[in-house]
Amino acid sequence: MPSDNSTIIHVQDLIKHYKKADKSAVDGVSFDVAAGSFFALLGPNGAGKTTTISVLTTTLSKTSGEVTIDGYDVETQATEVRSRIGIIFQNPSLDLNLTAEENVRLHAILYGVASYRPTYSLMPDSYKKKVDELADILDITKDLHKPIKTFSGGMKRKLEIIRSLIHNPSVLFWMNPPRDSTPRAEGICGLTCKISRKKHNMTIFLTTHYLEEAEGADQVCVMNHGKIVAHGSPAQLKSSMIKNYVSIKAKDMEGLTRELAKKKISFTNREKSIDIACTDSKIHGLLKSIDTPITSVQIHTPSLEEAYLEIIGEKIQTT
Template sequence: MGKIIDVSRLVKKYNKANTNAVDDITFDVSEGEFFSFLGPNGAGKTTTISILTTTLSKTSGKVSLAGYDLDKNQKEVRKSIGIIFQNPSLDQNLTAEENVRFHAILYGIYPFAPTFGFMSKAYQKKVYELSEILGIQKDIFKPIKTFSGGMKRKLEIMRSLIHKPKILFLDEPTSGLDPLSRKNLWQYLNEVRKSEKTTIFLTTHYLEEAEGADHVFIINKGKIVSSGTPSKIKKELIKNYLLVDSKSKRKLISELKKLKLNFEEKENIMINLRGKNPQKVISSIKTPLNYLDIHNPTLEDAYLEIIENNNHA
């Protein structure tokens, strides 16, 4: 698969700022990938997305999206992307379909018509297809002031896909949603991704949402500080460890030293499992245990360690 996003030595410096908001970053995204761009507030995520989506000018660097140079073909770039912002941007006075229709007309994909019935057959078919995938087909002609937060998010996804973008930018797409709505929304996003073959570019503070990404880039203080698949990032940075405790804690510690196990004594004892079989380690401990748990690291564990290490570098 070819590169659908190609960013080389991107820099953004604001007037009077002492440091660059985006500081010489380079990355690429393959067509059809689920790409996650992570970082704390103020790290440069929003600035980068604003540049890629043509709403903010860059200071220097080269950027291409869907084969179009950002400097030379902004109009074509805009036609190639869809955006779901952190804050809803729907017109509350319109129906769901009217919100979608005016968005489609603004992009120049479908010619103007005053009502749904006068729109092209291609547009009508797309509305029915997407509304069914997203589970809002029964509500598509209702005023969106009657919609729940989750339904409005689904409508925003539909609106962002109506012009058949090659890249979908998701900026905190589940912000403000309850856990069930978040789960359902991701189910729909994955269905849309498969059916539309859309590249997804995600920013989120819910790190579990990025676990399913093909690639993850972590930005801090304007610089890329880590990149790779979620499993690669976790494997390189975070150790699997065994949490144990015993009423005979001194005896347990003495035994662990004799077994030459690498461990830390905290509230519980953390035994480093890197390169070791957990079951063999457990069976080698003869001191009676009153607590036992195997900790498998998450992407959030790795992310927090990366950011903390970078902040102290």
């Protein structure tokens, strides 16, 4: 049965254990994804991300646990689930012998959006309106009826976006968008805005090796060794793992350190600069309280990548 209005993806105690494996690939994972939200699943290679998504998209059976999409069980109601999801795969899965529109039309027919029509002009107006709207948004209208053999990687990626959205899915799974073929001027956040994520109440489920793509997510889930090791908004993860700080310089660095020590202001001496942990709202007051003439001020706001590295304790693999 359909889910309530707040939760579109429900995962409870998910376990996937492959035969002959020493340990479970996914080990007791639980999370909920709100309808219409932008959710990012992060983690190093081997963390269990691909296995988790394979279960969510009905391409892999689970060992145990509860997994539903829009209230439908991914195993016992797989057909209902598949009709409600769109997938942009890591590697292009287009038919190079067809035009861009023919690729989209084939997908639409397979998903029951419309019955078979031999030409674009014979397709229903609702289909043509949707295709034209998305092509215009993603700026490939003039190439819509051209063979895709000569398309660049970025154009193919845009076409895959159109194809994955033509059946109006409730959830769009975006699998590790490669850096060289993702439309970088806008990135994931800009593209999700362009396809009116909030307007259509569509949920974006992203896995990526490029953490800047996840900065705009509503919620981020970090996996490692088959388990969830962190879960929250990007701001929550950053604030819990990395402190904001202000880096200051002065001609009289020794005098500055003496003053800070005397005033019992905690700091880290970097020799050529001094770092002081401080929230944005308190920076002005901090600088005003220092009497030693300051020659340089740099405010450091932590990134999601910094928080991720603190959580995982290793560099993310990008290959």
